[in-house]
Amino acid sequence: MANIGDVAREAGVSRSTVSSVLTGRKYVSPQTRARIEDAIAKLEYSVNTGARALATSKTMTFGVVVRFHEAEFSPALATYLVALSDAAREQGYAVMLLTEADGTEAVRRAIAGRQVDGLILLNVLDGDPRLDPISESGFPAVLVGMPEDPRGIDAVDLDFAAAAAMLVDHLAEHGHREAMFVRWPDELYAAGSTYATRFERAAYARADERGLRLVPVPVPVGPAQVRATLRAALADPANPRTLLIHNDAAVAMLPFVLNDLGLEVPADLRVVSLHSAELAGLYVLSFTAVESKPTAVAAAAVEMLCKRVAEPRAEAQKRLIAPRLERKASV
Amino acid sequence: MANIGDVAREAGVSRSTVSSVLTGRKYVSPQTRARIEDAIAKLEYSVNTGARALATSKTMTFGVVVRFHEAEFSPALATYLVALSDAAREQGYAVMLLTEADGTEAVRRAIAGRQVDGLILLNVLDGDPRLDPISESGFPAVLVGMPEDPRGIDAVDLDFAAAAAMLVDHLAEHGHREAMFVRWPDELYAAGSTYATRFERAAYARADERGLRLVPVPVPVGPAQVRATLRAALADPANPRTLLIHNDAAVAMLPFVLNDLGLEVPADLRVVSLHSAELAGLYVLSFTAVESKPTAVAAAAVEMLCKRVAEPRAEAQKRLIAPRLERKASV
DNA sequence: CTGAAAGCGCTTACAG
DNA sequence: CTGAAAGCGCTTACAG
Incomplete structure (x- = not known):
């Protein structure tokens, strides 16, 4: 050659x-x-890309650190990865996949081996140990997720708080005074999942303001458990006939349960939810909903990382992607 | 440093x-x-990985060429990518993501820029143009998918023919004489989708042998269309009361339709299917089924590519991953 | 506007 | 068993 x-x-x-x-x-x-x-x-x-990289000390590749949790069920992951890769390519960057179970080790290795010019961390948790090697080294990185303390690292995510507020407002505007809050399992909040927590807090805060009573229904992991939990919650006549859902697995399973119990939306039950576009594409979901926006989040992450690489000492940014409410006749 | x-x-x-x-x-x-x-x-x-790569002419990274087709709905894609990356890392290789819409261009660029030591092509079609630059250059690569003519390139995939035969046998053994064959839309076969075609051919061949009559039901893309098509097919009393399904979207939608029509499995309807483990994890699917095996396929692909890199002139291999039948009481 | 030289950080014959 | 030298294929001051 x-x-x-x-x-x-x-x-x-x-x-x-x-x-x-x-x-x-x-x-x-x-x-x-x-x-x-x-x-x-x-x-x-x-x-020869490698020779150029050696001469310039720029690899023109970004590393994407995936935290793949079987339990966490994320049909959107592929969408994120493809969107990140496309956005990066547009800026002249290739994307390297870092999937090790030990994410901290993956980050350390990528930095030490100078394999990438910057890192994108997916699915960042509060207290995520993957931040350690980054904040120690000051290596260019952006977090997808919005931890309590981003440790001086750029971060971007969907504005889950705004999403929660929108959905609560939507319910309140339609005159509802109470709703079941169908949410993630307790373990997810305990593990530091920032999107779960941000949504929950904002939902309660806004519900307080609007005089909406929220009855929490934590939904455990696993299809059988999801179905059983939902069925029990809906079968209990003491529970509100209105649902605020933040749990993709529950959204996917809900139609089964409605049919199990012979319920119709919105006749017997009102539903609003936050869920991924992947689900919306798979089913005919006719709930008023806020869709997550993997493509927009990915594009923002790449843009922020490019800036960070160009300007390593600039102040850290936080960016929240505004959600959009899709109104359907479900309340 | x-x-x-x-x-x-x-x-x-x-x-x-x-x-x-x-x-x-x-x-x-x-x-x-x-x-x-x-x-x-x-x-x-x-x-410094890059300097070593320059000195040795080995990048120790594989490129994964993704063909991302909105229409083709693939919740398993993320599973493939993570499995490929994990398997590669185990052999000392990193994985670079190549997602350009123009896959042929992506392949050319990866080869020309010496960014990778080998390529893994996902979702390979019959007549896939991405094979051109590979067979021209003899660059190490393995196809995931099994085209009619692999053009001298290693290929691996689930044995869809065996899966079809297993399911047909299962039906025949339970005394069924006819079944609806719920399959992919015509466009997918026309586009050269090798798994669709391999399954279909083997299904008909084996059905012939076993004296099973197959009534084809092509299912178009899009949740509303899937639902309508299934409903019409099931509502038609002229159709067999037994289903052989090879279409993930149809599998996902089936329970809705059953409930729409007030049908129960296996009382009113017998069902067997081939579907991804991702679906099985999301729902309580109680059909006898053959699950696809992304992890096994990915591991085999990486193993074959390592061999190919070590032995560039060895004869091209084909490898079919044996499927496994999960028996449930659905027939 | 163009070129000779040094350097990026490694590995690998080759000599000793 | 260890080291001096050349080379991988680029880029980038620097000189002209």
Whole structure:
């Protein structure tokens, strides 16, 4: 495979001149440039990414650190990954996948091996140990998720608090005074899941303001458990006939349970929820809902990381992506 | 950040000796080795992956070429990606994500830029243009999917033909003489989807042998369409009361339709299907089924690619991963 | 506007 | 068993 020297020889110029047209950093006369471009085409030359990386100390690749939790059921993960990769490519960056069970070790290794110019951490928790090696080293990174303490690292996520407020408002505006809050299992909050906590807090705060009573229904993991829990909650006549759902598994299972019990929405039951577009695409879900926005979040993350790489000492940013309410006749 | 020269100085040896302990390719006396290891620890040295890649012409990274088709609904994609990355890491390889809409271009660029030592192509079609640059260049690669003509490239996939045969046998053994074959939309077969075609052919062939009549029900894309199509098919009394399903979207939607029509499995309807473990995890699906095996397929793909990299001229392999039948009381 | 030289951080024959 | 030297394929001051 041709190298820069072959091109230089073919074009009758020096290697540095070829490099100048490759990088575009220096003026090269149109004639010379044309000769070089011909030579490149003729030899099917293509710059060796690794050699360039060594010379510039820029790998032009970002690492994406995935925390893959079987239990946490995330059909949106693939969407995030593809969106991140597409957005990165648009900025000239490749994307490397870091999936080790020990995420902290993955982060350390990526930094130490200079394999990437920056890191994107998916699904960040409160107290996430993956932040340690980053805040120690000051390595460029952005968190997807919004921990209580981002430790001086850029962070971006959907505005789950705003989403909760929107849904509560929607219920209140339709005259509801109480609702079951179908939420994640306790373990998820305990583990530090920031989206679960942000949604929950905002939901209660806004419900207080609007005089809406919230009855919490934690839904355990696993399809059978989800079904049983929902069925029990809906079968109990003491419970409100209105549902505020933040739990994808529950959203997916709900139609089964409605049919189990012979219930109709909105005749027998009112429903609003926050769920992923993946679910909305799989089913005909006719609930008023806030959809999560993986593509927008991914694009913002890449943009922030590019800025951070360019300006390592700038102040850390937080960015919340505004959700949008999809109104359907479910309340 | 320390480099190999710093380590050599600290340990009082030459850079080549440090390199010897790094690569493990040469004997180094225990004393010298110990001194070097101390120096490495003290300086927190870590080899620069890019520099090593330049020196060895081995990047130790594989590229994974994703064909992301909104329509094709693949909740298993994330599982594949994580499994591939994990398996690669185990062999010392990193994984780079290639998601460009123009997959052929992505392949060309990855090869030309020497960014990867090998390529894994996901979701390969018959006549897939991404094979062109690979078979032209002889670049190490493995296909996930089993095209009619793999063009001399290694390929691996679930054995969809065997899966079809198993399910047909299961029906026949339970005395069924006819079944609706709920399958993918025509476009998918036309586009060259190899798994769809392999399953279909084997299903018909085996059904012939076993004297089972198959009534095809192509299911279009989109939740509303899936639901309507299934409902119409099940409502038609002329259709068999037995279902052979190869379509994840239909599997996911089926319970809704059963409830729409007030049908029960197996009382009113017999069902067998091939579907992904992702679906099985989301719902309480109580159909006898063959589950796809993304993790096993991914592991095999990585293993084959490692072999290919080591032995570029060896004969191309085809590998089919045996499916396993999960018996449940649905027939 | 163009080129010669040094350097990025490794590995690998080769010599001793 | 260890080291000096060349080389991998680029880029980037620097000189002209």
